[in-house]
Amino acid sequence: MSEASANPLWTSGQAMAATGGMLIGEPGWTVSGISIDTRTLQPGDLFVALQDARDGHDFVAAAMEKGASACLVERGDTGVEPALMVKDALEGLRALGAAARDRSDAIRVAVTGSVGKTSVKEALAAVFRSSGPAHWSVKSYNNHWGVPLTLARMPRDTGRAVFELGMNHAGEIRDLSSLVRPHVALITRIAPAHLEHLGSVEAIADAKSEIFDGLEQDGVAIYPSDDPLAERIARHARHSCAAFLLDFGTSASAAIRIEEFETGLDGSRGVANVLGVRAPFRLAATGAHWAWNAGAIFAAAAGAGLDARDVAEALSDVGAEPGRGRAARIALPDGGAFTLLDDAYNANPVSMAAAIAALGAADPGPDGRRIAVLGDMLELGPDEDRLHAELADHLAAAGVDSVLTCGRRMKHLHDALPKTVRAGYAQDAAGGLEQVKSLVRSGDVVLIKGSNGSGLHKIASVLLDGTALGLTEA
Known part of the structure; x- marks a missing residue:
């Protein structure tokens, strides 16, 4: 991302020279940005038809309808002009990147x-x-x-x-x-x-x-x-x-x-x-x-x-980005509020320990508790059971009062926790949300943390949005 510039990002001639591609249709176009997704494409963008989980060539017509200035394609049979045709769209994108770097x-x-x-x-x-x-x-x-x-x-x-x-x-x-x-x-x-x-x-x-x-x-x-x-x-x-x-x-x-x-x-x-x-x-x-x-x-x-x-x-x-430790105060419908620590974007043992320490350093309000809502840490290999269970030591050191665990791997942490600390266990984020709804009360500080694939960001989004619980950000 950049601040807006008065100059075009690429002209058709510059893009052709950078990629070694062939122009289809009228030359002389310019683009102010580059997009690979028609959902976020802006008028004036160059749409790059990448072949990944879905074939970008299926969306070139939609890209032009949304105002794309041109498309970078691998085939000349899309019926869309103007276009710049290259052998491989990803390699064409890399070539544009290298040219942007060099200029x-x-x-x-x-x-x-x-x-x-x-x-x-x-x-x-x-x-x-x-x-x-x-x-x-x-x-x-x-x-x-x-x-x-x-x-x-x-x-x-x-x-x-x-x-x-x-x-x-x-x-x-x-x-x-x-x-x-x-x-x-x-x-x-x-x-x-x-x-x-x-x-x-x-x-x-x-x-x-x-x-x-x-x-x-x-x-x-x-x-x-x-x-x-x-x-x-x-x-x-x-x-x-x-x-x-x-x-x-x-x-x-x-x-x-x-x-x-x-x-x-x-x-x-x-x-x-x-x-x-x-x-x-x-x-x-x-x-x-x-x-x-x-x-x-x-x-x-x-x-x-x-x-x-x-x-x-x-x-x-500078503050934390959404899902990366941002603190938000959420008003409760019956009065009072709790503090949400939204760290739900991703997790591994080191970042999980850091987030738990941040929860431990937070001061709850009157009658409030430190609550951790934790989801699976992914891609940990054969030691994943032990690495999840070992989080119990960090939670104890931080003085966390209540722990709600979500996901198959987090069951190992749930079993390692003292019964007095267990707030519940859910197989997935959807089940965890239902338990969070009945768990939070005024004065609580609630940490939500898990790998992105665990889905705990959905719980954080609901709490931040507030409409599903009748809550509002204070």
């Missing part, structure tokens, strides 16, 4: 990690916007089509850009980083998020460290000094073409360190030391894990040439 002088920052990468990316986007023309990934567009799409959408006059890179298997980050060719490459943190595919946290660290392989000459490699696998990550960085290595964390030896940090439901505040420059900062986000995120943000911004004090000022309005 721009933007400082490119790439972010990956097992936890925190989307929050850090969004915060960096806010920081970059405060310093000039900026471009950033929409939502979590971090895969084999999301990254080239984000690159292809980058205007020529962008000053700084931030890209999120995701993966499930080894080799995927290397491919994406080689396309972005970042000047700054950042790993936020390593956690057991893809054990089902990679087998060990060491293999996850190796796969994430592929981000350094795509660095531009004289690039900056950034890694978390507090991570148990920090030295393993640093070795990967040293073998890349990085000219500078920066670490961030809380230890006195870290180049970028968070020296002070405190957090509550009203936000967080702290002091960052960035290469000797102390910068007090505030965040609208809550949770102790934001100390880790803040270190990553200050480090990447420093690598992109920004002053720490300017970064601190830009961060004052």
Whole structure:
């Protein structure tokens, strides 16, 4: 995503030169954006007919009806003009991305990690916007089509850009980083998020460290000094073409360190030391894990040439995104209110522990309780039963009063909990919602957390919307 630009994003001639494609119909068109989904397409977009779960060629007519300026297609028999025909639509999109990269002088920052990468990316986007023309990934567009799409959408006059890179298997980050060719490459943190595919946290660290392989000459490699696998990550960085290595964390030896940090439901505040420059900062986000995120943000911004004090000022309005720890106060129909911690977008053992700690740090209102509504953590491999059950220790340490578990895997946590803490068990999110309705009361602080596939975001959406329960956001 970028701020609006007065200049066209692509002309037909530029797009043809970038992709090596053939123009069908009248030449001379221009586009102001790129879309792969007719539901979100805007007038003036170039519609790219990707072949994925559904064939994009089935939607080219609908795209033109909605105002697309042209379509990027693999076939000339769609009956839609104007169009740019290429052998492979995804490769055509990648070619547009590479051309957008090469024509721009933007400082490119790439972010990956097992936890925190989307929050850090969004915060960096806010920081970059405060310093000039900026471009950033929409939502979590971090895969084999999301990254080239984000690159292809980058205007020529962008000053700084931030890209999120995701993966499930080894080799995927290397491919994406080689396309972005970042000047700054950042790993936020390593956690057991893809054990089902990679087998060990060491293999996850190796796969994430592929981000350094795509660095531009004289690039900056950034890694978390507090991570148990920090030295393993640093070795990967040293073998890349990085000219500078920066670490961030809380230890006195870290180049970028968070020296002070405190957090509550009203936000967080702290002091960052960035290469000797102390910068007090505030965040609208809550949770102790934001100390880790803040270190990553200050480090990447420093690598992109920004002053720490300017970064601190830009961060004052940064809060958690929906589904990533955002706090909302929900009014109850019979009076009073409870606080919802919406962290339902995704989960692994490390992010789950951080969310539980944030719940533990929250102060309930009079007669209120700390309640955790937890859904399955996915892709954990053969240790998934143990990793779910071990959350009981984190819940006890945080002083959580009541736990509602949802999903087949979370049954192992339910069984590991003391009976006095069990609020109930549901096989799925739908059943969990019914139990939440009768559970919450005024003064409660309610955490909702689970992998995206667990469906707990549906519970959070209902509570935030309020209509199904007669609730309103206070």
